[in-house]
Amino acid sequence: MTAPTPDSLPPASVLGERLLDWYRRNARTLPWRAPFGERTDPYRVWLSEVMLQQTTVPAVIPYFQAFLARWPTVTDLAAAPLDEVLTAWAGLGYYARARNLHKCAQTIATWRDGTFPATEDELHTLPGIGTYTAAAIAAIAFGQPAVVMDGNIERVMARLFAETEPLPQGKKALYARAAQLTPTAHPGEHAQALMDLGATLCTPRKPACGLCPWRDPCLGRRLGLAETLPAKAPKKLKPTRCGIAFWVTRPDGTVLLRRRPESGLLGGMIEVPSTPWREDPWTLAEARAEAPLPAEWVPLAGRVRHTFTHFHLDLDVVAGRVGARANARGLWVPFDQFDRHALPAVMLKVVRLALARTH
Structure with a gap:
């Protein structure tokens, strides 16, 4: 036939x-x-x-x-x-x-x-x-x-x-x-x-x-x-990028957040400050140069894993306390006001990890 x-x-x-x-x-x-x-x-x-x-x-x-x-x-x-x-x-x-x-x-x-x-x-x-x-x-x-x-x-x-x-x-x-x-x-x-x-x-x-x-x-x-059907070409393996996020708090309990640049991934969104995201893992010594403020940084247990369209992201989180008058580029936000800001899903994961380890 x-x-x-x-x-x-x-x-x-x-x-x-x-x-x-x-x-x-x-x-x-x-x-x-x-x-x-x-x-x-x-x-x-x-x-x-x-x-x-x-x-x-x-x-x-x-x-x-x-x-x-x-x-x-x-x-x-x-x-x-x-x-x-x-x-x-x-x-x-x-x-x-x-x-x-x-x-x-x-x-x-x-x-x-x-x-x-x-x-x-x-x-x-x-x-x-x-x-x-x-x-x-x-x-x-x-x-x-x-x-x-x-x-x-x-x-x-x-x-x-x-x-x-x-x-x-x-x-x-x-x-x-x-x-x-x-x-x-x-x-x-x-x-x-x-x-x-x-x-x-x-x-x-x-x-x-x-x-x-x-x-x-x-x-x-x-x-x-x-x-x-439809037939699809084999998927390419997604690379993994790495970074360190800085959980910075003042004595009044506020946390430092900042806005990402308008262009690029998550452009214009609010983030927990972090190092650039790169292929090689960061050491804490390297990351200090990218910190938004000088502090005694303490690594928190656990890791944030998030998948974007073209890559996986692994974020370690370090916590630091600064003085009441410490200031940096960004916003000092109380925990109960985080929902007023445009935090993307990856940063909400950072917030959850940080809160679980520091409270």
């Missing part, structure tokens, strides 16, 4: 109709979505899509609802101090997203009187809006026939068309396949249906093929390849 090929698939219009019929019955209820056939507020689409980058839907929902309650419009968000936005974002990770979110809100409020542009090209010029986010806003909020491609949709396309070229090299072919199926009618619902299909049925492991609206035509299923 001849193996099935993409030419054997039904026309795009037929596949699209089956998908939308399934979506009408099975769409997830999400706080940023409008009912089928209605346009969604572009502010909600933009805010949710930025939050959803590298983050799961269950984790995003409470943050989205809190942001919307606090800043109901893009002009409200633009008027907020960056520190407040970063603090509200704390826990979502990838903090460059929050800084770009604020910049983008200010751009829209200042130069466009609070109105989002409706085309992909215009949206792409805004801070923090890349190819995927521009397409999602254009399709979902403005009904433009944009090709929306996230990880879920890549997986669906790879399986439907049995595309075996490993990612990331295979992304171009998968985008072309998605473009073949993108309709001019209901493009936003089409994109969201594909997202839901990948999130609920066409999952990375044990896909529920029996419930899928594309079960019969799916080439990956027919060829017995579904669970192996």
